[in-house]
Amino acid sequence: MAKAAEYGLGPQTFPRGWFIVAEKSELDAGPMAVTFFGRDFALYRGESGRPVMLDAYCAHMGTHLTAGHSAMIVRNGKQIEGDSIRCPYHAWRYGPDGHVDDIPYHEGPCPKSASIRSYPVRDVMGCVMMWFDPEGGEPEFEPPYLKMWDDPRCVHWKLDHLGQINIHNIEVLDNMADVRHLGPTHGAPCEYFENEFRSHVVIQRQGGFIQHYKAHLDTVTWYTGPGLLLSKQTFGGVEMVELIANTPVDDGVTKAWHAVVMLGKNAPPSAEDIATQRAAQAGALEAFATDFEIWKNKRAAIKVMQLKTDGPFNNVRKWVGQFYKSREDARKVQEELNGVYAVQQFPQPSRELREKGYEDGLFGV
Numbered sequence: 001m002a003k004a005a006e007y008g009l010g011p012q013t014f015p016r017g018w019f020i021v022a023e024k025s026e027l028d029a030g031p032m033a034v035t036f037f038g039r040d041f042a043l044y045r046g047e048s049g050r051p052v053m054l055d056a057y058c059a060h061m062g063t064h065l066t067a068g069h070s071a072m073i074v075r076n077g078k079q080i081e082g083d084s085i086r087c088p089y090h091a092w093r094y095g096p097d098g099h100v101d102d103i104p105y106h107e108g109p110c111p112k113s114a115s116i117r118s119y120p121v122r123d124v125m126g127c128v129m130m131w132f133d134p135e136g137g138e139p140e141f142e143p144p145y146l147k148m149w150d151d152p153r154c155v156h157w158k159l160d161h162l163g164q165i166n167i168h169n170i171e172v173l174d175n176m177a178d179v180r181h182l183g184p185t186h187g188a189p190c191e192y193f194e195n196e197f198r199s200h201v202v203i204q205r206q207g208g209f210i211q212h213y214k215a216h217l218d219t220v221t222w223y224t225g226p227g228l229l230l231s232k233q234t235f236g237g238v239e240m241v242e243l244i245a246n247t248p249v250d251d252g253v254t255k256a257w258h259a260v261v262m263l264g265k266n267a268p269p270s271a272e273d274i275a276t277q278r279a280a281q282a283g284a285l286e287a288f289a290t291d292f293e294i295w296k297n298k299r300a301a302i303k304v305m306q307l308k309t310d311g312p313f314n315n316v317r318k319w320v321g322q323f324y325k326s327r328e329d330a331r332k333v334q335e336e337l338n339g340v341y342a343v344q345q346f347p348q349p350s351r352e353l354r355e356k357g358y359e360d361g362l363f364g365v
């Protein structure tokens, strides 16, 4: 298990960006104790419906705000008040901003030093996403959003929870450059390929015949920050968008989710539309599972032994590195990288294919 410093990503240990921390339905079921970025968090939904994410431990005596379910205040359904939460030990109340605003047995103002950190968190396409910034800054870009999600024909995904793997997420992101694994790993050798870097977004466009679907497949795949991949895939008259999300749990440990969304023929979607989407997601998961199996069993590639005819791993890694640097240094990386890159021996996609993604408003930049 290699760490951020070994890959030379730093100076930060964890990256800035939007990351999945739960599926919406999990949070709807009640407060959660979650661990990401080497820290523990309390995640709950306020009565207004707003998701709230706080550092986990109460300033008073260090109780985890959401790890237990047996305290009477929790069992009586009295822990959440509006969008605030009471500690299950002595009922200090934390607002969604992380400040203590009520101590039941204390008169006068609550101590300011009791405040804990609150994080930007949102419901996005059935996922609960947090903005993480090791320097504590506000979001500098929006999480990705697909217009099709609001189409009445849309069959919304349920996430595949893939669990944790002991691999740094940079090796997952390597896939963006990895033109040469598409044939051997996925049975879909590439016929054209390019990468484009647009500040906090990296795009991959590629296509070729895919054995699994017995059809020509075109994909436009993009990361919005280092944690959220969407991939629009078109083959044999089918159009779907795949989600692959990774969130660091600890340095060198990654949690992953997967899903597929597509439009049905009916509004609202019929049982058949839903069955088609579920089958598409299962098929895509099978393809993704081959990557996952490789990542699970490989040793770390601290440096890629990169041939001139490999994909541009070094550029993708440079792009990933920006999220581990100060915003000022990140901008320097962006200025250096922004643009379109071809790979030796591969034609680039037609202009139409390239422009379609922008027309569809896919990348949000």
Ligand code: FES
Pocket (backbone or CB within 6 Å): 058, 059, 060, 061, 062, 063, 087, 088, 089, 090, 091, 092
């Ligand atoms: S430990 Fe939280 S209120 Fe006492």
Ligand SMILES: [Fe+2]
Pocket (backbone or CB within 6 Å): 175, 181, 185, 186, 291
């Ligand atoms: Fe792959």
